[in-house]
Amino acid sequence: MSATNAQPTPVAIGEHQVGADQPVYVIGEIGINHNGDVEIAKKLIDVAVEAGCQAVKFQKRTPEISTPKDQRDKIRQTPWGEMTYLEYKYKVEFEEPEYTEIDAYAKEKGIQWFASPWDAPSVEFLEKMNVPTHKVASASVTDHEMLRALAATGKPIILSTGMSTLEQIDAAVEILDSTKLVILHSTSTYPLPPEEANLRTITTLQERYGVPVGYSGHETGLQISIAAVALGAVAVERHITLDRAMWGSDHASSLEPKGLENLVRDIRILEKALGDGQKRVMPGEFSPMSRLRRVDA
Numbered sequence: 001m002s003a004t005n006a007q008p009t010p011v012a013i014g015e016h017q018v019g020a021d022q023p024v025y026v027i028g029e030i031g032i033n034h035n036g037d038v039e040i041a042k043k044l045i046d047v048a049v050e051a052g053c054q055a056v057k058f059q060k061r062t063p064e065i066s067t068p069k070d071q072r073d074k075i076r077q078t079p080w081g082e083m084t085y086l087e088y089k090y091k092v093e094f095e096e097p098e099y100t101e102i103d104a105y106a107k108e109k110g111i112q113w114f115a116s117p118w119d120a121p122s123v124e125f126l127e128k129m130n131v132p133t134h135k136v137a138s139a140s141v142t143d144h145e146m147l148r149a150l151a152a153t154g155k156p157i158i159l160s161t162g163m164s165t166l167e168q169i170d171a172a173v174e175i176l177d178s179t180k181l182v183i184l185h186s187t188s189t190y191p192l193p194p195e196e197a198n199l200r201t202i203t204t205l206q207e208r209y210g211v212p213v214g215y216s217g218h219e220t221g222l223q224i225s226i227a228a229v230a231l232g233a234v235a236v237e238r239h240i241t242l243d244r245a246m247w248g249s250d251h252a253s254s255l256e257p258k259g260l261e262n263l264v265r266d267i268r269i270l271e272k273a274l275g276d277g278q279k280r281v282m283p284g285e286f287s288p289m290s291r292l293r294r295v296d297a
């Protein structure tokens with residue numbers, strides 16, 4: 001855990017480098033917005049590819065382990081009828097046949113995919129799928145058993161930090177290999193109001209952990225994610241959906257295809273605009289300078 005002003009070495013995630021002076025790593029978080037339908041998942045992969053994301057992400061659960069005990073028997077109205085929360089969790093869970101299809105489809109489309117495992121057996125499952133990285137969801141920052149399973153994979157890890165204190169993040173970072181770690185600043189309020197975004201935490205995390213820091217956003221709109229990049233975020237993750245009005249908990253605070261396209265477009269402009277911070281006269285200024293500046297002044 002080193003505090004330093006030097007830029008941390010980028011982390012390699014498959015063919016992509018994530019860090020300073022690299023293209024911002026944009027992750028389209030499909031999560032469970034596929035609503036249990038692999039065809040919707042494929043359409044969302046298309047959306048991410050067309051927007052220019054480098055990766056899409058899913059969530060992998062073993063529902064009888066990851067669903068909090070006091071929530072399991074709660075009754076829910078769902079598109080599949082009335083059922084318990086646990087039954088619903090199984091409805092939206094992809095298993096090996098669906099992930100095999102997703103893997104082939106993502107490879108064909110040239111985009112990376114990975115997932116946040118929500119329990120230790122899901123780490124094993126994702127390892128069998130040969131994912132390039134694993135994401136730690138904010139809710140799992142304190143799940144040390146799972147973090148140890150993730151560290152044992154030797155893969156680069158993306159650690160989200162919503163709903164967490166610095167002490168909880170310290171303990172998680174102690175378990176993970178900080179040479180292969182990307183931390184995401186996040187606030188787990190859905191949808192995120194601007195006054196809870198606290199984007200300056202990006203700098204706090206950069207200085208405290210000396211690793212590349214990105215942003216996982218749950219706001220509506222694009223401004224906060226774009227500002228995160230201006231403040232140094234090297235990765236941005238946003239939930240994506242085909243339609244914000246679809247049934248399910250995460251659709252409303254997700255980006256639709258046009259929103260994602262605009263986000264990636266604006267991030268790519270910002271990457272160019274941020275520059276290197278060295279003050280110099282730019283090539284485009286020579287002509288206006290010759291017209292506007294008095295040489296005898």
Ligand SMILES: C=C(OP(=O)(O)O)C(=O)O
Pocket residue numbers: 031058059116135136137138139160161162184186188216
């Ligand atoms: C909920 C997740 O992420 P975050 O905490 O970044 O929102 C997730 O990755 O499953």
